[in-house]
Amino acid sequence: MRQEKISTRQKLLRAAEELAAETGAGHLSLEAVAARAGVSKGGLLYHFRSKAELLEAMVADYMERAAAMLGEPGRSARPDGVLSAYLDIVEDECRRHPDPPAGLLAALAEDPGMLDPLRRWERDFLARIRANASDPALAALAFLAMHGLRNMRLLNIDAVDDATRAEVLAWLRARLAPQG
Amino acid sequence: MRQEKISTRQKLLRAAEELAAETGAGHLSLEAVAARAGVSKGGLLYHFRSKAELLEAMVADYMERAAAMLGEPGRSARPDGVLSAYLDIVEDECRRHPDPPAGLLAALAEDPGMLDPLRRWERDFLARIRANASDPALAALAFLAMHGLRNMRLLNIDAVDDATRAEVLAWLRARLAPQG
DNA sequence: GTAAGTTTACCGTCCGGACGGTATTGTCAA
DNA sequence: TTGACAATACCGTCCGGACGGTAAACTTAC
Numbered sequence: 001m002r003q004e005k006i007s008t009r010q011k012l013l014r015a016a017e018e019l020a021a022e023t024g025a026g027h028l029s030l031e032a033v034a035a036r037a038g039v040s041k042g043g044l045l046y047h048f049r050s051k052a053e054l055l056e057a058m059v060a061d062y063m064e065r066a067a068a069m070l071g072e073p074g075r076s077a078r079p080d081g082v083l084s085a086y087l088d089i090v091e092d093e094c095r096r097h098p099d100p101p102a103g104l105l106a107a108l109a110e111d112p113g114m115l116d117p118l119r120r121w122e123r124d125f126l127a128r129i130r131a132n133a134s135d136p137a138l139a140a141l142a143f144l145a146m147h148g149l150r151n152m153r154l155l156n157i158d159a160v161d162d163a164t165r166a167e168v169l170a171w172l173r174a175r176l177a178p179q180g
Numbered sequence: 181m182r183q184e185k186i187s188t189r190q191k192l193l194r195a196a197e198e199l200a201a202e203t204g205a206g207h208l209s210l211e212a213v214a215a216r217a218g219v220s221k222g223g224l225l226y227h228f229r230s231k232a233e234l235l236e237a238m239v240a241d242y243m244e245r246a247a248a249m250l251g252e253p254g255r256s257a258r259p260d261g262v263l264s265a266y267l268d269i270v271e272d273e274c275r276r277h278p279d280p281p282a283g284l285l286a287a288l289a290e291d292p293g294m295l296d297p298l299r300r301w302e303r304d305f306l307a308r309i310r311a312n313a314s315d316p317a318l319a320a321l322a323f324l325a326m327h328g329l330r331n332m333r334l335l336n337i338d339a340v341d342d343a344t345r346a347e348v349l350a351w352l353r354a355r356l357a358p359q360g
Numbered sequence: 361g362t363a364a365g366t367t368t369a370c371c372g373t374c375c376g377g378a379c380g381g382t383a384t385t386g387t388c389a390a
Numbered sequence: 391t392t393g394a395c396a397a398t399a400c401c402g403t404c405c406g407g408a409c410g411g412t413a414a415a416c417t418t419a420c
Contacts, residue, residue, distance in 0.1 A: 008399080021292075024290055024291050025206065025288065025289045026205065026206035026289030026290055027289075029374080029375060029376085030375075030376065030377085031374090031375070031376090039400075039401090040401045041376090041401085041402085042378095042379090042400065043399075043401065044400095045376090045377070045378090046399060046401095050376080050377075051377085104335075105288060108204075108205065108285060108289075108335065109204060109205045109206030109207075109285065109288075109289035110206050110207075112205075112336060115335060115337075118337070119338065119339070122339040123337070126340065126344075136347070137347045137350075137351040140344050141321070141325050141351060141352070143328070143339075144324070144326075144332075145325045146324075146328070147332065148324030148326070148327035149324060150331065151327045151331035151334070154334075155284075155295060155298070156292060156295070156299070157295075157299045157302050158303065159299070159302040159306045159323075160306065160320065160323075164306075164320050167317045168321045168324060170317075171317040171318065171321060172321070188365085209408075210409075210411085211408090211410090219367095220366065220367050220368075221367095221368095221410090221411090222366065222367055222369095222412090222413095223365075223367070225411070225412090226364085227365090230411075231409095
């Protein structure tokens with residue numbers, strides 16, 4: 001039944017993500033992922049025909065979640081709207097998921113080329129932000145700072161605490177077009 | 181002879197760095213590193229008693245190079261001096277080494293805990309920057325943006341081109357204390 | 361001659377993936 | 391409606407290669 005199928009796939013993706021975070025991105029094994037998801041290795045390989053396919057799915061999953069968060073608002077039309085939405089999303093992400101997006105790391109460890117879709121996406125996204133920005137230089141700066149925050153998560157560095165993060169975000173928001 | 185010993189060690193570290201970039205951080209094998217450095221695997225294991233030790237050395241090497249670049253200037257005393265030096269360093273790094281610091285990735289893939297020294301260092305460094313800054317919020321923002329640039333290198337994302345990077349750096353420098 | 365540096369040979373383990381099976385569900389002609 | 395025949399979802403085993411690490415012998419340099 002279609003419902004079940006999706007659920008198993010999702011369980012595998014989640015299990016892989018968790019294991020990557022726990023055992024180190026480079027030690028992700030199919031057996032371990034299958035075991036944690038409560039499936040046999042054969043079962044895993046039914047859903048993902050190879051390890052590469054699993055990792056690609058993890059990257060795609062990550063991008064879909066990001067795109068979904070960005071999709072909703074009608075804000076994007078207003079000046080600085082895209083950037084402002086991005087600030088909200090990253091803030092939310094930092095608060096709700098303090099643990100690193102280990103799927104990206106696992107994919108990167110396996111094959112750097114696997115992040116190509118993400119690279120293209122980031123490139124286009126910065127273009128969108130700048131096209132819609134009141135101050136392009138400030139927009140690029142903010143984009144980079146958000147990547148800095150995400151880098152903190154990726155490498156699990158805790159240099160920037162909650163208060164400092166809030167300070168930075170407030171500083172940026174104060175300089176965007178009003179109601180952007 | 182002492183000279184030789186250091187040189188072999190260095191060759192191994194360089195070989196490891198290159199291979200990590202080429203074959204993917206998760207596929208770094210001792211045999212391959214040894215071969216590229218022109219040594220046998222046993223030879224490698226004489227200098228680094230285990231793979232973990234090699235990777236730790238790569239992280240340490242990375243940090244030493246970074247610290248060395250930051251060490252020189254008497255600038256650090258002036259307001260915004262530390263931050264200003266940091267901007268110069270990251271700019272220089274982006275220009276001279278466009279390829280990712282794959283050693284960090286390899287260490288991260290093997291064991292996330294291996295980056296702990298780096299984490300401590302970043303934490304202290306941000307504190308130093310802010311203690312010496314004319315505007316702490318701006319300082320944190322700049323710190324994050326620099327990490328954003330380094331993140332672009334780490335993940336090999338080319339979203340921010342040379343011109344945009346220069347624009348951002350100019351924007352920041354214009355807002356620091358004069359002659360910082 | 362001895363210690364640092366390096367080699368060669370080897371071991372054990374882990375892991376990706378192939379493969380052959382099973383059970384449940386769906387489809388459809390007679 | 392029912393029996394034949396798939397298709398879907400999953401299981402368990404096995405193999406071969408890759409890889410980390412050990413051990414012992416060899417080679418300089420002093």
